[in-house]
Structure formats: structure tokens, C-alpha cells
Amino acid sequence: MRRRLGFITVGSIVLAALTVAQAPAQAGATAAAGSATVVEARATIHGRPSTDADTAARLSTAYWTPERMRAARPAPMPDGVDAPDGEAADRPGRIGAPRDVAAPAAPRTSTTTLSAAGSGQGTQAVNASPGVGRVFFTHDGEDFFCSGGTINNPQANLVSTAGHCVHPGDGGSVWFDNWVYAPEFTEGEPLHGLWSAKEFTSVEGWVDWGYVWWDFAFVTMHPLDGDRLVHVTGGQGLSVNKSKSFSAMLLGYPGEPPFDGQSQYYSSGTTKVAGAQRVKLKNCPLNKGASGGPFLRAWDNDLRFGYVNSVMSYKFSGNMYGPYFDDDVLDIYTVAKNKQ
Incomplete structure (x- = not known):
């Protein structure tokens, strides 16, 4: 049996005020020449490098108790505006041929009964995706959560997310600690287990400068009980260089009223061009x-899958923004996709 994501009308929602995750680079500031440079880091658990899958699973499960997951706060979004000065100069874009660089994949075997509750726009009934999950991490001694999507990469072990869900974007070397992914988290339960991060792959434009147009990352996950993530949950495809105006389904775990982050929610519509x-x-x-x-x-x-074509970054004037996926993003994916 499948439970479907519900919906509510946009007019019934009061959006909370934006908060700033960190002080982003000032609009119009001169960008570093290496903004598109790949940045990589080993994930940590309790501040120590996460190198062994079994140890990572044991420590992560011990830390992320049901009580701790319920108490985690939604991660602050970065501040943003519609067309900041300097964006076109820092990221003019490398838009090549439109490509689907990864195709969606269903799980290799049948999963547990799927369930989720949600919200969105319109009247369609939307199935929850096992290829979308809730992310948990620790920063400065506090527990937070974000969202992410499983990517069908060659190693069957990759998650896409926002840059501000792996690093504060302040130029420092401290990446977020105790990072785990709970695919299809539903009613407070990790239906498919807690998967521990092994390595982060992002870009200097986010990690060093906090520019929202670079606010994306990929996370390589450890196996869990000998299984690889995509084999258990299936995975989304990945597209680059597609039209900036497309019919989009947004899936995630909003945590401010009227939402509580305990199940998957959706919003849908046609995207528009934003900035450069x-x-x-x-x-x-x-x-x-x-x-x-x-x-x-x-x-x-x-199928309950599609093609990731951006990730949710920040809200401004009631609109949800994300970085455009072009050949710059493809370069980062190419580095991350074959990591064991």
C-alpha cells in the first residue's frame, strides 16, 4: 500500500521570516578566481574521520536516537536576493548540450511499505519518493536537519544536497559533523535506516565565499549492512544544461509551521529564470x-523518481531558489560519482 503526499493551497500558509545561516559574501564583491574549483573533505563522526562503514553505522545510530532526531532544528537558510550584483561575473555559466547524465533507478528489491504525508500545490496526488530523505548533522554543538536526494551514480552511493547542508560557507575548514541521511523519513521514522556520510564534494564558490549560486554539494555514503544506498532505495536521475523553465516537483522536509519536518512534503509548478x-x-x-x-x-x-535539476537553497519573497545545474555542476558530479 502506498500513502500519498497530501496538499494544501498556497494561500493558507504563512511563511516564516528568513534567517541567515551565515554572513554571505557581500553582493558585488570580487569573486575568487577559483570559485568553480572542487573542494573535498572526509566526513567526521564526533570530530573524527569516518573511514569504516560498520563503525560509522554503530556510532551514528547511537548518536541519532529518536529523541535527538525529534529535537533537531531545521537548518537556517542562507540569505539571498533576486539578482545580486557580481553573480554573472563570478558564475557566467558553462551551458553545454542538454544532458541526462544519470537515469532514475528503482530499488533492486522490493522495499518496506511506503508511507509519507505531505503538502504542495494543486490537486494532484503525489507519491512519496524513497529517493528523497531527511539529513541530520551537528554544527557548533547543535543538531540540525536538511533534506537531500539519492542519485543513481555508478557506485550507487551518492546524495545531492545544498552546500549549506554540509558546510557553513564561511571560508573555514570545519565541515558539519555526524552527517547522516534517512531516506523516506516518515512520521519520525527512518524507514530505510540511517546512512552515514563518508565524503563531501562541493565547490570553492560555496565553501570559501558562501555564494548562493554555488549552493550545492554531493555526499558519498557508506554502505549499510553491506548494502549500497541506491540498491536499497533506488535513485534519482541527474540533468544538466536543461531549460531554466521546466515543470518541477520539489520534495523535502520543511520544519517550520505549518510543517514539522517529520514527513516528506512537496510543492510543484513551473520554474523561472533567477539571476544569472x-x-x-x-x-x-x-x-x-x-x-x-x-x-x-x-x-x-x-516510479516515484525524476531527474535532479537543482536543489533548494533559500527563500526570498515567498519563492524558492536553487542553483542552475549546468556544466559547472557536471564537473563536481564527475568528481563525486565514482567515489567508493
């Missing part, structure tokens, strides 16, 4: 906690 290298979905009700959840194109409601 960003897209936006107007009048989106999702809020903090949904950060890192995918903008999905070519959503298949029966």
Missing part, C-alpha cells in the same frame, strides 16, 4: 528544513 545561474519556483510553501531537497524534472509519480 539560478532558478526559482514562485509561491512555494516549503521552508527551512527543505534545504537541499531536489528540484525534480520529468517526475514519474508511479
Whole structure:
């Protein structure tokens, strides 16, 4: 049996005020020449490098108790505006041929009964995706959560998310600690287990400068009980260089009222061009906690997968923004996709 994501009208939602995750680089500031440079880091658990899958699973499960997961706060979103000065100079874009660089994949075997509750726009019934999950991490001694999407990469072990869900974007070397992914987290339960991060792959434009047009990352996950993530949950496809105006399904775990982050929610509509290298979905009700959840194109409601074409970054004037996926993003994916 499948329970479907519900919906509510946009007009019934009061959006919470934006908060700033960190002080982003000032609009118009001169960008570093290496903004597109790949930045990589080993994930940590309790501040120590996470190198062994079994140890990572044991420590992560011990730390992320049901009580701790319930108490985690939605991660603050970065501040943003519609067209900051300097964006076009820092990220003019490398838009090549439109490509689907990864195709959606269903799980290798049947999963447990799927369930989720949610919200969105319109009247369609939307199935929850096992390829979208809730992310948990620790920063400065506090526990937070974001969202992410499983990517069908060659090693079957990759999650896409926002840059601000792995690093504060302040130029420092401290990446977020105790990072785990709970695919299809539903009613407070990790239906498919807690998967521990092994390595982060992002970009200097986010990690060193905090520019929202670079606010994306990929996370390599450890196996769990000998299984690889995509084999258990299936995975989303990945698209680059597609039109900036497309029919999008946004999935994630918003955590501010009227949401509580305990189940998967959706919002849908047609994206618009934003700035030089960003897209936006107007009048989106999702809020903090949904950060890192995918903008999905070519959503298949029966398969419950689509193609990740951006990730949720921040809210501005009621609209949800995300970085445009072009060849800059493809370069980062190419580095991350074959990591064991």
C-alpha cells in the first residue's frame, strides 16, 4: 500500500521570516578566481574521520536516537536576493548540450511499505519518493536537519544536497559533523535506516565565499549492512544544461509551521529564470528544513523518481531558489560519482 503526499493551497500558509545561516559574501564583491574549483573533505563522526562503514553505522545510530532526531532544528537558510550584483561575473555559466547524465533507478528489491504525508500545490496526488530523505548533522554543538536526494551514480552511493547542508560557507575548514541521511523519513521514522556520510564534494564558490549560486554539494555514503544506498532505495536521475523553465516537483522536509519536518512534503509548478545561474519556483510553501531537497524534472509519480535539476537553497519573497545545474555542476558530479 502506498500513502500519498497530501496538499494544501498556497494561500493558507504563512511563511516564516528568513534567517541567515551565515554572513554571505557581500553582493558585488570580487569573486575568487577559483570559485568553480572542487573542494573535498572526509566526513567526521564526533570530530573524527569516518573511514569504516560498520563503525560509522554503530556510532551514528547511537548518536541519532529518536529523541535527538525529534529535537533537531531545521537548518537556517542562507540569505539571498533576486539578482545580486557580481553573480554573472563570478558564475557566467558553462551551458553545454542538454544532458541526462544519470537515469532514475528503482530499488533492486522490493522495499518496506511506503508511507509519507505531505503538502504542495494543486490537486494532484503525489507519491512519496524513497529517493528523497531527511539529513541530520551537528554544527557548533547543535543538531540540525536538511533534506537531500539519492542519485543513481555508478557506485550507487551518492546524495545531492545544498552546500549549506554540509558546510557553513564561511571560508573555514570545519565541515558539519555526524552527517547522516534517512531516506523516506516518515512520521519520525527512518524507514530505510540511517546512512552515514563518508565524503563531501562541493565547490570553492560555496565553501570559501558562501555564494548562493554555488549552493550545492554531493555526499558519498557508506554502505549499510553491506548494502549500497541506491540498491536499497533506488535513485534519482541527474540533468544538466536543461531549460531554466521546466515543470518541477520539489520534495523535502520543511520544519517550520505549518510543517514539522517529520514527513516528506512537496510543492510543484513551473520554474523561472533567477539571476544569472539560478532558478526559482514562485509561491512555494516549503521552508527551512527543505534545504537541499531536489528540484525534480520529468517526475514519474508511479516510479516515484525524476531527474535532479537543482536543489533548494533559500527563500526570498515567498519563492524558492536553487542553483542552475549546468556544466559547472557536471564537473563536481564527475568528481563525486565514482567515489567508493
